[in-house]
Amino acid sequence: MKHYITVILLVALLTVLVGTGLSNMTLMPQLASIQGTFIDQLFHKHIWAISFLFSLIVGFMLYSIVVFRRREDDEYGDHFEGNTPLEIVWTILPLATVLYFAYLGAIALAETRRADPNAYNVTAVGQQWSWRFDYTDYGFSSDELRLPANRQTLILTKSLDVIHSFWIPEFRVKQDALPGEGMERELRLTPTKTGTFKVRCAELCGTRHAYMLADVIVMEPDAFDQWVQEKLQGPGGSAEERGAEWYQQFGCVACHTTDGSPLVGPSWKGLYGEEVTLADGSVVVADEAYLRESILDPQAKIVQGFENVVMPPIGQSMTPEQIDDVIAFIKSLGTGE
Amino acid sequence: MSETKRVNIFSLSLVRGIVFQVIGMLVGMGVVTLVRLLMGLPAWKAEPAWVFGAILSVLFFLIGAGVFSDWYKMAFGEPVSDHHDPDPSLPTWARYLNISYDHKVIGIQYGVTSILVVGIAGTFAMIFRTELAQAGLQFVDLDFFNTLIGLHGIVMIAGILLGVGAMSNYLVPLLIGASDMAFPRLNAFAYWINVPAALLVVSSLFLGGFDTGWTGYPPLSARAPLGMQMFFWGVYFIGFSSILGSLNIIVTTIRLRAPGMNYWRMPIFVWAAVATALIGLTATQLIGLSFQMVSFQRLFGMGFFDPDKGGNVILFQHLFWFYSHPAVYVFILPGLGIISELLPVFARKPLFGYKWIAMSSLGIALVGFFVWAHHMFTSGMEEYLRVPFMYSTMLVAVPTGVKFFSWVGTMWRGRMSFETPMLFTLGAISIFLLGGLSGPPNATVATDLYLHDTYWIVGHFHATMFGGFVFPFVAAIYYWFPKITGKMYSEKLGKLHFWLMLLAFYVQSLGQMRAGLLGMRRRIADYDPALGVQPTHLWITIAGFTIFIAMVIFVFNLVQSIRKGEPAQANPWGSRSPEFQLPSPIPAHNYADHPFVVVGEPYDYGLEDAPYLTFETGQTAAAD
Numbered sequence: 001m002k003h004y005i006t007v008i009l010l011v012a013l014l015t016v017l018v019g020t021g022l023s024n025m026t027l028m029p030q031l032a033s034i035q036g037t038f039i040d041q042l043f044h045k046h047i048w049a050i051s052f053l054f055s056l057i058v059g060f061m062l063y064s065i066v067v068f069r070r071r072e073d074d075e076y077g078d079h080f081e082g083n084t085p086l087e088i089v090w091t092i093l094p095l096a097t098v099l100y101f102a103y104l105g106a107i108a109l110a111e112t113r114r115a116d117p118n119a120y121n122v123t124a125v126g127q128q129w130s131w132r133f134d135y136t137d138y139g140f141s142s143d144e145l146r147l148p149a150n151r152q153t154l155i156l157t158k159s160l161d162v163i164h165s166f167w168i169p170e171f172r173v174k175q176d177a178l179p180g181e182g183m184e185r186e187l188r189l190t191p192t193k194t195g196t197f198k199v200r201c202a203e204l205c206g207t208r209h210a211y212m213l214a215d216v217i218v219m220e221p222d223a224f225d226q227w228v229q230e231k232l233q234g235p236g237g238s239a240e241e242r243g244a245e246w247y248q249q250f251g252c253v254a255c256h257t258t259d260g261s262p263l264v265g266p267s268w269k270g271l272y273g274e275e276v277t278l279a280d281g282s283v284v285v286a287d288e289a290y291l292r293e294s295i296l297d298p299q300a301k302i303v304q305g306f307e308n309v310v311m312p313p314i315g316q317s318m319t320p321e322q323i324d325d326v327i328a329f330i331k332s333l334g335t336g337e
Numbered sequence: 338m339s340e341t342k343r344v345n346i347f348s349l350s351l352v353r354g355i356v357f358q359v360i361g362m363l364v365g366m367g368v369v370t371l372v373r374l375l376m377g378l379p380a381w382k383a384e385p386a387w388v389f390g391a392i393l394s395v396l397f398f399l400i401g402a403g404v405f406s407d408w409y410k411m412a413f414g415e416p417v418s419d420h421h422d423p424d425p426s427l428p429t430w431a432r433y434l435n436i437s438y439d440h441k442v443i444g445i446q447y448g449v450t451s452i453l454v455v456g457i458a459g460t461f462a463m464i465f466r467t468e469l470a471q472a473g474l475q476f477v478d479l480d481f482f483n484t485l486i487g488l489h490g491i492v493m494i495a496g497i498l499l500g501v502g503a504m505s506n507y508l509v510p511l512l513i514g515a516s517d518m519a520f521p522r523l524n525a526f527a528y529w530i531n532v533p534a535a536l537l538v539v540s541s542l543f544l545g546g547f548d549t550g551w552t553g554y555p556p557l558s559a560r561a562p563l564g565m566q567m568f569f570w571g572v573y574f575i576g577f578s579s580i581l582g583s584l585n586i587i588v589t590t591i592r593l594r595a596p597g598m599n600y601w602r603m604p605i606f607v608w609a610a611v612a613t614a615l616i617g618l619t620a621t622q623l624i625g626l627s628f629q630m631v632s633f634q635r636l637f638g639m640g641f642f643d644p645d646k647g648g649n650v651i652l653f654q655h656l657f658w659f660y661s662h663p664a665v666y667v668f669i670l671p672g673l674g675i676i677s678e679l680l681p682v683f684a685r686k687p688l689f690g691y692k693w694i695a696m697s698s699l700g701i702a703l704v705g706f707f708v709w710a711h712h713m714f715t716s717g718m719e720e721y722l723r724v725p726f727m728y729s730t731m732l733v734a735v736p737t738g739v740k741f742f743s744w745v746g747t748m749w750r751g752r753m754s755f756e757t758p759m760l761f762t763l764g765a766i767s768i769f770l771l772g773g774l775s776g777p778p779n780a781t782v783a784t785d786l787y788l789h790d791t792y793w794i795v796g797h798f799h800a801t802m803f804g805g806f807v808f809p810f811v812a813a814i815y816y817w818f819p820k821i822t823g824k825m826y827s828e829k830l831g832k833l834h835f836w837l838m839l840l841a842f843y844v845q846s847l848g849q850m851r852a853g854l855l856g857m858r859r860r861i862a863d864y865d866p867a868l869g870v871q872p873t874h875l876w877i878t879i880a881g882f883t884i885f886i887a888m889v890i891f892v893f894n895l896v897q898s899i900r901k902g903e904p905a906q907a908n909p910w911g912s913r914s915p916e917f918q919l920p921s922p923i924p925a926h927n928y929a930d931h932p933f934v935v936v937g938e939p940y941d942y943g944l945e946d947a948p949y950l951t952f953e954t955g956q957t958a959a960a961d
Contacts, residue, residue: 003750027854028787029868039783046778057741057770061763064748069755070685076943077686077751086746087693087739094738098731098777105781106724112783157717162557163650165715165790169856169868172787176717178651179556180644185717198865202715202790202858204550206557207479210861308545310560 007063014055022047029169032197032218034152034190036172038111042104049101112173113188116152123156123184124199126164126177127312128206128264130251131199131214140231143249144215145199147191148224155187160312165203168216176203191218207264208254243329246322250314258333265311266303272327273335277304291327344431348424350402351434351532357401358394358533365390384563385636387544391537391570398533403436404526421521421925436529438521441923443528444507445821448814450528451499452892454535458492459885461485465862470878472866482862484546484564488539491551491568495535495575497668497802500810502528502578504671505586505610507817511916512604514595514933516926519588527582530574538571540564550860552661555631555642555653566635569628576625579667583617586610595915595928595950597935602949604914604939605694609674612698613667616705620663627656651718658709666705669805670698673740673769675813676762680744682912683759684751687940690743697743700736708733714785723782730780737773741766756910757831761812764839769804771846772797790860792870793853800846808838811891818895819905823921826902830894834887841883848877913939913949 023044031040068077122145123134133145147153157166157177166187167174175187201212219227235245247253255265266276274286279302284290293300295318298311315323346352366386374380399405407417421439422432433446465485468476477485506524510517518524541547545562558565590611594603630641631653640646642653681688688694710718710726744766753759775797778784788794811834818826852870853859864870908917916923919931933950941947 027851029856036787039787042781043778043784043787046781046784049777050774054770054774057745058767060745061748061766064745064751065753065755065763068684068748068751068753070752075685075752077684079686079941079943080689080750081687081938081940082690082693082743082746087690087743090742091735091739095732095735098734099728101777101781102728102731105727105783108781108783109723109786112786162560163554163716167790167858169787174715174786174789176715178717180650183644183650183717200856200858200865204483204548204554204557204860206548207483209483210479210863213865308562 003063003067007060010063011055011059014059015052018055019048019051022051030193031170031172032191032193032195033168033171033173034192035112035188036170038108039172042108045104046101049097113186115154115188116190119152119154119188121154121156122147123158124166124177125158125160125317126166126201126205126212127160127251127314128162128254128310129201129208129212130254131164131166131201131212132249132251132317133214135228135231138228138232140234141249142231143251144217146217146219146224146227147189148221149191149194149218151221152188152190155189156184157187158184160314160317161310162205163203164201164205164212167200167202168197169200170197174202194218194220212254239325239328240332242322243325243327243332246318246326247329250318250322250326252314252326255309255311262305264309265306268330268333270334272331272333278302279304279307288327291330292323295323295326344427349431349434350404350436350529354398354402354529354532355536358398358536360401361394361397362390364397365393368393384566387563388566388570388632388636391567395530395533395537395570395574399526399529402529402532404522404529406436407522436525438517438525439925440506440510440518440521440524441821441927443524444503446528447499447506448503450531450535451496451503451810454492454499455496456888456892457539458489458496459888461489461492462881463885465489466878466881468862469864470875472864472871472874474863477862479862480546480548483548483550483860484542486860487547487550487553487568488542489551491538491572492535493802494551494664494668495531495538495572497806498575498579499531500806501613501667501671502531502582504606504675504810504813505582505613507821508813508916509586509589509607509610510593511923511927512607512914513590513593513598514915514928514935515589515593516929518585519592520585523581524585527578527585531578534571534574534578536571537567537574541567541571552657553628553631554657555634555650558631559634559642566632569632573625573628576621579617579621583614583621586614587618595933595935599935601692601695602935602937602939604678605688605691606671606674606678608695609670609677609698612702613670615699616663616667616670616702620660620706622660623656624660624664627653627660630656651713651716654713654716654718655710658712659706662709662712663702663705665801666701669769669801670701672765672805672807672809674698675809676744676765676769677740677747678914679758679762679812679816680747681940681942682910682914683756683762684748684753685911685942686747686751687938687942687944688743689746689749690739691938691940693739694743697736697739700739701733704729704732704736711780711785714782715789727780727782731777733780734773734777741770741773756815757826757828757835758812758816758910760832760835761808761815764835765804765808765812767804768800768808768839768842768846771843772800772802772804775800775850788853790858791853792849792857792859795859796846796849796851796853799849803842803846811838814895816910817916818898819909820916820919820921820923822899822902823905824898824902825905825909826898827894830890834891834894837887837890838884841880841887845877845880845884848873848880852877913942915950918950918952 121136125132134141157175159177159179164177171189175185197216199214235242255263257263257267260267260269271286275283276286277283296315369386369389370380410417422437541564544564547561547565547568549558633639634641640648642648642650677694708730710722711730714723779788852873855870856868857870907921933952936951937947937949939949
């Protein structure tokens, strides 16, 4: 009996130490969405269950190691082979516990998916290795995700090439972005804090996966509305300036530099008018027609040295005017001899 | 040493196999090229040539090594030798590089290959851990990093499967009182096919690598470099080893138990090995299928996973995880069996709840088949699958809990001593506990929406693998080392190994979990220092290198002890198990000259007049 009292006290002490220790640590980044609150609450319950069970087993183990160690060579332990009622108890109790946690998990999942009929819509389009956000209610796109605080946004994720995953750690929830028709998936976000965060691609998507990030800016509703108005007017200025904007927005920047250094794709510096050697050995001049074709149908003519890279058919998401702007932007980066 | 017979290296199966593998590769490439010429196509196309070459290379290896020789003779009614080794006059070391049908030799072959392969995979980890010690890119480029993490994963898995094979093949016949496995030639086949297959997997490193991680999800894997194909086909052939090895274990256990050994009197490890084999026999096909489908999509344009051709990317994940989740139980069940096997010996008392532990192994194996989609909670699979798979996943905790509680019951009021095998057993329990308890937050969908694909998962997974495989495997090696070699290992180095590895592992695993909670994603070469994970990463790297060093000490200890160790007693741990009643090293045909009858319970330590076995010394083996 003495053994049991001591070990139970030990387990209780360990549980309190481990549990309060973990509860008081900053384990996750600051929480910034309604959906995340349910996740954090559930995780907090997990922390206490983990603390108790860890302490239970480790407490008994440590006690046994110290108290029930062998003192002389030929000693044997007490002879008992098992205890069926006890086995039944420690089958039923954990069963009830895990079912309860699964129940809590289902409730919390439902909370993260609770729909606000006034939610507005953004499609998050992943491509190697950038994000684009189509504000489908307004008809414009952006390379950064701006959201009004305290209002729900229904994010539809999709991909133009391989699988990506949309994740903002401060918002907690995560959803893969899949390629293919009808493969859009839903994610609901209600930001609670203004500030700047990042979308971080959470599914390995090839070479530059580590750098597949996009800014998330949560704004006060007024400031957000103002931004929407600005976006609706479209980027002003010359064709080159608009082209530079599309270069960012449609993710060209992820693979093509403007300073001459090759990245995943050929650099745009001095590209216009240059003679380009293709994978099959033929040589073409990078004129307007060639650039337009490469934007609309990237696999038609592949530049030598880039055979292993598959560019998504990004041009199909662009208007003809936007493509003209991008070509003007490429022209502005200098021409070949 | 001086009397050692000179060995012609081309008489060694390993050498002949590798030579034949190269020839097979060239033949395969030649055939593809010829067919293309006949079809009027440009002669050389790298991918089909390499793939067909790879497939033929494995077949040629097996022919060259002589794996089929006996079957060939049998087919024509020619006599085959009863001896385990084709050439018994070879020196001992050469026997291990040759075909042998002795399950003990095959067990050692598995074990040594496992340690070697785990060492290669560990080296990959050291390279990318060095890169991750600080933010930014310092040592490797992005594509090489991606290849390394994928290779670390898959080569480790191959190493673990080999380690599982080592334990099952060496131990099961010895523990049940059999003279060998039911199908000794199939046993050799199941081992040897690993060698050319592992070479294919590693060759991917030199064929452009692959940037998908070990999971090989399409569409990324459908457009990855040629190395992807070598990865697919290497894993495909390793799968044969699991399937056939499992078949052998099940038949051996059913058919070859000693007289009197009913199922409830088998040493508990055998239950774990059988539960493992049931998974290996029935699930492995699915990973082969999933990889074959991507390979065919690449080769022949069959658009299984290509949305433009009516395919769906999610299908792959279902097929892949249908094996790859149960596979983790293949990795851990034998290890948990080792824990249950060793605890009573060192606690000097019966295993608490033998039948419950035995059934919990089968329970884990069974439930393991109904949980695969918990890897896909954020994947965009049909949403209605998430809640049922959450409930089924949580059920795994129940049989696993039974094991933990029963182990505690075994230690309670025991008389424990702490030699190296026992230290590793206790270490295994505490680490597996950490791995197990970090599981439920991943199983409840809501919290998994945060945790999925973060370093938390990396921490959880490594804790289950170290607690469920690495520590018990090491414990098993130390425990049976005196029986295998007749020599004693160095206890001092063993304890050094233990403490280095235990503490370093805790730092590594808790560090990984912490980094993941702070927002660190898996599988990234460079991370954002703004997350505050940089110091944690430095700790993880230091701990990783410490584990590597500890394993080097381990291998050094084994090698030194084989050469210079003290002779060991036949039964240094006072075990009741049958193999410890044999002289060391164990005779070629195990119990052929030492038949026994099982008359009692395996773990009745400390009970008067309760023997487990009686030997009929002097008699020849009597079949049951």
